[in-house]
Amino acid sequence: MAADVxxxxxxxxxxxxxxxxxxxxREPEVHAFNVVLSEEAREAAAAVDAAVARGDDPGPLAGVPxxxxxxxxxxxxxxxxSSRILDGWRPPYDATVVQRLRAAGAIVVGKTNxxxxxxxxxxENSAFGPTRNPHDLSRVPGGSSGGxxxxxxxxxxxxxxxxxxxxxxxxxxxxxxxxxVKPTYGVVSRYGLVAFASSxxxxxxxxxxxxxxxxxxxxxxxxDPLDSTSIARPAxxxxxxxxxxxxxxxxxIVDEMTExxxxxxxxxxxxxxxxxxxxxxxxxxxxxxxxxxxxGISAYYLIAPAEASSNLARYDGVRYGLRVDADDVAHMNAAxxxxxxxxxxxxxxxxxxxxxxxxxxxxxxxxxQRVRTLILRDFERVYEQFDALLAATSPxxxxxxxxxxxxxxxxxxxxxxxxxxxxxxxxxxxxxxxTGEAGLPxxxxxxxxxxxxxxxxxVAGAIEAAGGRTPx
Amino acid sequence: xxxxAAVIQTMTAYETVIGLEVxxxxxxxxxxxxxxxxxxxxxxxxxxxxxxxxxxxxxxxLNARAVEYALRVAEALHxxxxxxxxxxxxxxxxxxxxxxxxxxxxDEPITVNGWLDIDGVRVGITRAHLEEDTGKSQHIGVxxxxxxxxxxxxxxxxxxxxxxxxxxxxxxxxxxxxxxYVEELRATLLAVGVSDVKMEEGSLRIDANVSVxxxxxxxxxxxxxxxxxxxxxxxxxxxxxxxxxxxxxTQAGEKVVQETRHWDEEGGRTISGRSKEEAHDYRYxxxxxxxxxxPTGQMREHVRESMPELPGARRARYVEQWGIAAEDARILVDxxxxxxxAEHAVAALxxxxxxxKDVVNWVRQDVLAYLNETGLAPAVLAPEMLAELVGLxxxxxxxxxxxxxVLAESLREDKWPRSIVESRGISQVSDxxxxxxxIDRVLATNPGVADEYRAGDDGARxxxxxxxxxxxxxxxxxxxxxxxxxxxxEQRLAGG
Numbered sequence: 001m002a003a004d005v006x007x008x009x010x011x012x013x014x015x016x017x018x019x020x021x022x023x024x025x026r027e028p029e030v031h032a033f034n035v036v037l038s039e040e041a042r043e044a045a046a047a048v049d050a051a052v053a054r055g056d057d058p059g060p061l062a063g064v065p066x067x068x069x070x071x072x073x074x075x076x077x078x079x080x081x082s083s084r085i086l087d088g089w090r091p092p093y094d095a096t097v098v099q100r101l102r103a104a105g106a107i108v109v110g111k112t113n114x115x116x117x118x119x120x121x122x123x124e125n126s127a128f129g130p131t132r133n134p135h136d137l138s139r140v141p142g143g144s145s146g147g148x149x150x151x152x153x154x155x156x157x158x159x160x161x162x163x164x165x166x167x168x169x170x171x172x173x174x175x176x177x178x179x180x181v182k183p184t185y186g187v188v189s190r191y192g193l194v195a196f197a198s199s200x201x202x203x204x205x206x207x208x209x210x211x212x213x214x215x216x217x218x219x220x221x222x223x224d225p226l227d228s229t230s231i232a233r234p235a236x237x238x239x240x241x242x243x244x245x246x247x248x249x250x251x252x253i254v255d256e257m258t259e260x261x262x263x264x265x266x267x268x269x270x271x272x273x274x275x276x277x278x279x280x281x282x283x284x285x286x287x288x289x290x291x292x293x294x295x296g297i298s299a300y301y302l303i304a305p306a307e308a309s310s311n312l313a314r315y316d317g318v319r320y321g322l323r324v325d326a327d328d329v330a331h332m333n334a335a336x337x338x339x340x341x342x343x344x345x346x347x348x349x350x351x352x353x354x355x356x357x358x359x360x361x362x363x364x365x366x367x368x369q370r371v372r373t374l375i376l377r378d379f380e381r382v383y384e385q386f387d388a389l390l391a392a393t394s395p396x397x398x399x400x401x402x403x404x405x406x407x408x409x410x411x412x413x414x415x416x417x418x419x420x421x422x423x424x425x426x427x428x429x430x431x432x433x434x435t436g437e438a439g440l441p442x443x444x445x446x447x448x449x450x451x452x453x454x455x456x457x458x459v460a461g462a463i464e465a466a467g468g469r470t471p472x
Numbered sequence: 473x474x475x476x477a478a479v480i481q482t483m484t485a486y487e488t489v490i491g492l493e494v495x496x497x498x499x500x501x502x503x504x505x506x507x508x509x510x511x512x513x514x515x516x517x518x519x520x521x522x523x524x525x526x527x528x529x530x531x532x533x534l535n536a537r538a539v540e541y542a543l544r545v546a547e548a549l550h551x552x553x554x555x556x557x558x559x560x561x562x563x564x565x566x567x568x569x570x571x572x573x574x575x576x577x578x579d580e581p582i583t584v585n586g587w588l589d590i591d592g593v594r595v596g597i598t599r600a601h602l603e604e605d606t607g608k609s610q611h612i613g614v615x616x617x618x619x620x621x622x623x624x625x626x627x628x629x630x631x632x633x634x635x636x637x638x639x640x641x642x643x644x645x646x647x648x649x650x651x652x653y654v655e656e657l658r659a660t661l662l663a664v665g666v667s668d669v670k671m672e673e674g675s676l677r678i679d680a681n682v683s684v685x686x687x688x689x690x691x692x693x694x695x696x697x698x699x700x701x702x703x704x705x706x707x708x709x710x711x712x713x714x715x716x717x718x719x720x721x722t723q724a725g726e727k728v729v730q731e732t733r734h735w736d737e738e739g740g741r742t743i744s745g746r747s748k749e750e751a752h753d754y755r756y757x758x759x760x761x762x763x764x765x766x767p768t769g770q771m772r773e774h775v776r777e778s779m780p781e782l783p784g785a786r787r788a789r790y791v792e793q794w795g796i797a798a799e800d801a802r803i804l805v806d807x808x809x810x811x812x813x814a815e816h817a818v819a820a821l822x823x824x825x826x827x828x829k830d831v832v833n834w835v836r837q838d839v840l841a842y843l844n845e846t847g848l849a850p851a852v853l854a855p856e857m858l859a860e861l862v863g864l865x866x867x868x869x870x871x872x873x874x875x876x877x878v879l880a881e882s883l884r885e886d887k888w889p890r891s892i893v894e895s896r897g898i899s900q901v902s903d904x905x906x907x908x909x910x911i912d913r914v915l916a917t918n919p920g921v922a923d924e925y926r927a928g929d930d931g932a933r934x935x936x937x938x939x940x941x942x943x944x945x946x947x948x949x950x951x952x953x954x955x956x957x958x959x960x961x962e963q964r965l966a967g968g
Contacts, residue, residue, distance in 0.1 A: 086528070091527065091529065095529060192529040192530075195761075225533065226533060228762050229763060309755075310573050313563060313571065314571045318626070353755065356755035358753045358755075
């Protein structure tokens with residue numbers, strides 16, 4: 001598509017109109033977007049077409065529509081995090097990823113729905129109502145980047161960006177039958193991503209194919225001096241090695257992230273089948289145990305809320321967003337936060353505040369950090385024997401709306417296979433592979449060591465080629 | 473007002489134990505975690521950006537210069553620099569703090585374990601750590617405090633300005649010693665070039681931890697923390713008040729409550745701050761948006777090589793080289809720019825005389841008085857002009873009394889002393905021949921006075937001497953060099 005636009009055989013405007021037709025057609029029932037930026041997108045497309053006409057280089061993503069999760073700052077355009085607390089706030093700056101997308105010629109078509117402040121696994125925790133799964137409107141798209149996953153699955157945009165703190169890109173990608181990537185922590189700048197849990201948050205691509213996801217990651221990745229945790233290296237080179245195949249690669253299927261209680265047989269079978277597919281393509285596939293991975297979810301639900309409790313303290317009604325007036329500052333802060341945050345956000349702020357409290361720090365936050373170190377070491381050891389790992393992304397296919405809203409713990413367990421990679425900082429991605437229960441899409445998770453993205457994409461490409469592409 | 477006896481009574485009855493936390497704003501060009509200018513006195517909310525306003529999505533990037541400045545202070549205060557230090561978040565809600573947490577250092581500060589000598593007493597320094605400053609609130613309403621304000625305005629220009637918090641051990645034993653500690657620390661920070669140390673602009677702010685105990689006791693009493701003392705005068709008064717208050721309570725059998733207190737300058741008393749119910753749990757945890765600071769050997773070497781002479785060494789040098797009093801050396805070093813001014817003036821002394829000691833006398837009296845009066849910095853004065861003045865006095869061209877007037881005009885009008893002397897026609901008569909002639913004439917017109925002088929007792933001699941001196945001066949229109957007149961008159965009267 002970008003190639004056609006760059007060559008001038010299709011105009012960016014034509015491409016955009018096609019996607020807008022899809023949006024007009026299905027967005028009312030899917031509700032992927034918090035805002036569709038029709039005018040801004042048309043202006044940007046016109047600018048790309050003008051650049052092509054002038055003979056200028058319009059960039060590697062020339063004219064490609066992209067949807068942004070609504071927790072990435074866009075200059076002058078409301079950035080809500082699907083929360084009432086940011087009511088009326090328009091960032092005075094673009095996130096680094098947004099700047100890089102614009103520079104690459106991509107066209108931002110809208111900001112997508114999410115669980116409030118990215119806290120959730122179903123996009124039901126949005127102040128603006130849930131997003132629905134394009135494959136079955138009675139089901140959730142996963143979360144928290146459910147709007148971005150649904151937008152790509154519904155054909156509203158070929159690409160989208162999400163953020164992944166505990167699985168928030170990979171799990172909705174799996175449930176919506178698209179590719180979703182959480183890069184190595186530090187590969188993509190977090191500057192301009194509204195923080196949920198700073199040490200875990202990472203921006204990454206959604207796409208319909210592994211190749212498109214690789215192209216997008218090459219554009220948004222690479223060192224950013226504005227993010228101190230950004231790795232001082234250029235964006236990974238992914239496309240050049242994508243076709244190299246997996247012959248000779250050692251791939252391990254992680255027992256603790258596949259053979260788990262409550263996993264649907266369809267999902268487990270898909271992981272096994274993907275392994276068989278890789279073996280057929282020349283990889284050496286074996287099973288492997290990472291015992292500490294089972295503690296990931298407990299550690300994650302202490303570390304993430306702890307950081308969130310601090311990151312979300314700034315929403316106090318003093319400088320921007322919602323303000324609920326009261327007699328004095330302290331009561332104004334409290335009334336604003338009471339009214340502005342939804343129940344899940346409040347729950348996590350309370351959890352995190354407690355975990356950091358004097359007298360409890362060591363038992364909770366301190367212990368969770370020790371578990372995190374243990375998980376990192378265990379995975380590093382495993383990567384001495386394997387080039388990449390396979391696992392389930394989500395234990396289940398997309399579930400019905402409302403099925404887990406009354407039981408936060410059941411919802412938290414959606415992340416059981418995805419949080420280990422956030423805790424260790426390693427890259428991981430979900431690739432669609434066949435269908436499971438009720439004919440719904442299943443995603444298989446590919447994991448790799450630090451900066452192992454080139455290998456991870458090769459393995460994902462081989463799984464994609466092995467078949468099982470989800471029917472639309 | 474307490475009686476002197478009562479003061480002496482309390483002074484001897486207890487020992488005060490003081491530890492100080494000095495917050496020093498570092499004079500970096502930009503703020504701690506963003507590129508905004510670090511300036512005092514600019515239009516409110518103009519030196520701000522998404523980072524120092526804590527806007528959603530913004531991230532901090534550590535200013536390398538702030539780290540370098542901390543390392544300079546470490547060198548000067550004999551602090552150890554651990555291989556690695558970590559920033560932490562200190563969480564609490566306050567409207568002038570944009571993120572509702574302060575990025576500070578907690579259990580792994582950039583420097584630990586140093587000391588500063590003051591007048592032969594060694595004060596231990598527990599740590600000096602980096603942190604960001606907050607914004608400034610202005611509460612509009614009757615009390616000027618947040619609780620009774622009608623509304624409040626916040627200026628975030630100061631938010632994110634780098635601070636070095638220097639925490640002393642409880643080694644200080646009196647308010648006066650606390651003042652000396654701050655003076656010495658201030659001189660040191662100024663010398664190593666990390667801060668303008670202007671207390672009146674808030675570049676140095678002090679929290680004092682104060683407790684009292686019976687003399688000879690090793691146990692520490694319950695301490696209170698007096699927050700935000702922003703002048704040496706407040707520091708002195710607040711510590712004295714607080715120590716006395718605590719001792720009075722203890723003597724009355726009451727307990728001292730461990731709490732934060734504020735200094736009420738007008739009322740001359742400390743007031744209880746937060747109540748216990750509001751006691752803060754700061755929930756410190758490592759700042760995930762920053763990476764650990766690991767100063768390299770190269771950085772430390774670079775700092776070591778560029779260290780200037782420290783105040784103690786400088787004072788010792790002046791005392792030795794210039795033969796001046798220790799107290800004079802202290803004043804030169806403590807007043808920003810004054811020592812440099814004096815050094816330049818000494819270097820500019822011409823061959824016709826005047827000593828470094830003369831220069832220092834003028835500097836610490838007349839020049840300093842002029843600077844205090846005008847609020848000017850020594851750097852705006854021309855030290856060569858003072859050197860010329862000292863030469864004029866040493867050479868006998870003008871008297872010390874005349875020189876005072878000339879210096880005042882020279883400073884005020886920025887004029888060379890010699891040109892002032894010439895235009896006023898006030899150069900004194902030092903020519904011995906001319907003076908001898910006048911003396912002889914006076915003695916001739918007043919026959920008998922010389923004999924009466926010689927015959928008289930001390931009282932009579934003094935009178936006659938004064939009379940003759942007056943006559944000679946009148947003849948010379950007041951411009952006679954008194955030293956020369958004295959000498960010749962003595963010769964004449966001794967002869968006879």
